[in-house]
Amino acid sequence: xxxxxxxxxxxxxxxxxxxxxxxxxxxxxxxxxxxxxxxxxxxxxxxxxxxxxxxxxxxxxxxxxxxxxxxxxxxxxxxxxxxxxxxxxxxxxxxxxxxxxxxxxxxxxxxxxxxxxxxxxxxxxxxxxxxxxxxxxxxxxxxxxxxxxxxxxxxxxxxxxxxxxxxxxxxxxxxxxxxxxxxxxxxxxxxxxxxxxxxxxxxxxxxxxxxxxxxxxxxxxxxxxxxxxxxxxxxxxxxxxxxxxxxxxxxxxxx
Numbered sequence: 001x002x003x004x005x006x007x008x009x010x011x012x013x014x015x016x017x018x019x020x021x022x023x024x025x026x027x028x029x030x031x032x033x034x035x036x037x038x039x040x041x042x043x044x045x046x047x048x049x050x051x052x053x054x055x056x057x058x059x060x061x062x063x064x065x066x067x068x069x070x071x072x073x074x075x076x077x078x079x080x081x082x083x084x085x086x087x088x089x090x091x092x093x094x095x096x097x098x099x100x101x102x103x104x105x106x107x108x109x110x111x112x113x114x115x116x117x118x119x120x121x122x123x124x125x126x127x128x129x130x131x132x133x134x135x136x137x138x139x140x141x142x143x144x145x146x147x148x149x150x151x152x153x154x155x156x157x158x159x160x161x162x163x164x165x166x167x168x169x170x171x172x173x174x175x176x177x178x179x180x181x182x183x184x185x186x187x188x189x190x191x192x193x194x195x196x197x198x199x200x201x202x203x204x205x206x207x208x209x210x211x212x213x214x215x216x217x218x219x220x221x222x223x224x225x226x227x228x229x230x231x232x233x234x235x236x237x238x239x240x241x242x243x244x245x246x247x248x249x250x251x252x253x254x255x
Contacts, residue, residue, distance in 0.1 A: 030074045034224075036062065037097040039085035041170045044194050044248035045103040045213075054080045057190075057248040058101050061118070061235060068234040069227065084168050086149035092218050099228065103188060105151050105211040113225040116232050117212035120251035122189045123155040125204045126196060128177060133184055136206045142183035145173050152186040155208040174199065190250045212253070 024031045038054060040046045046056040062078050069076045081097055088100040089110055105121060106114060125144075127133045133142070141161040146152040148166035156164045165182070167173060173185045174195050184204075187195075192203045215232070217224040235241055236253070245252045 035097040037088040039102045065231040068231045100216040112216040115215035119213045121211045122207035123209040125184045145182040146186040156186040
């Protein structure tokens with residue numbers, strides 16, 4: 001989904017990040033706290049409710065991870081750390097957080113460890129319901145808006161003669177589209193469908209880029225990514241996987 005990242009440290013970083021993969025003891029068990037970076041502006045993957053809690057597909061998925069990983073001697077806890085999307089890779093690389101879970105799609109330029117994929121995705125164009133834009137070709141030469149650091153930005157810039165602008169927050173993207181400041185916005189398919197359903201936009205049927213979603217860890221941290229892959233393997237084989245993809249309108253991986 002999102003995410004072709006700038007390595008510049010900018011935007012809002014979570015305050016007071018705890019030590020990564022910190023271990024404590026409780027009732028004779030080792031408690032492993034895993035810090036997760038997230039950009040909660042990308043419903044249905046992740047957003048915040050009125051109380052500031054992280055909600056969405058990724059949040060519900062991660063809630064299941066301890067049930068897959070806990071043993072008689074070890075308990076795993078996952079802690080969310082909110083920040084702007086274009087900071088997540090930097091924080092993961094610096095060891096300030098253990099994982100980045102925020103709808104990441106693969107980009108070989110990102111110097112991180114990649115998990116197994118967990119959902120299918122695509123970059124698509126969204127337009128106002130009265131727009132004359134019907135196909136991807138109709139986007140040529142138009143004013144397009146995408147999220148900075150996301151693969152949607154790269155997809156938009158690949159459109160011939162397009163005038164591309166970027167912003168950090170996805171909510172700003174759709175506010176600008178409503179105001180008709182741009183001809184179309186380029187976002188992840190699930191996000192596009194979510195906003196289209198809520199606000200009456202149209203999603204073009206043809207995708208600009210087909211992708212898959214992954215979790216990231218610091219380059220070289222094989223132990224952490226192996227742990228995540230263990231949880232993902234059990235998640236993908238569970239009934240919960242179908243329930244959550246159906247609930248949030250995400251595409252399941254094809255077997």
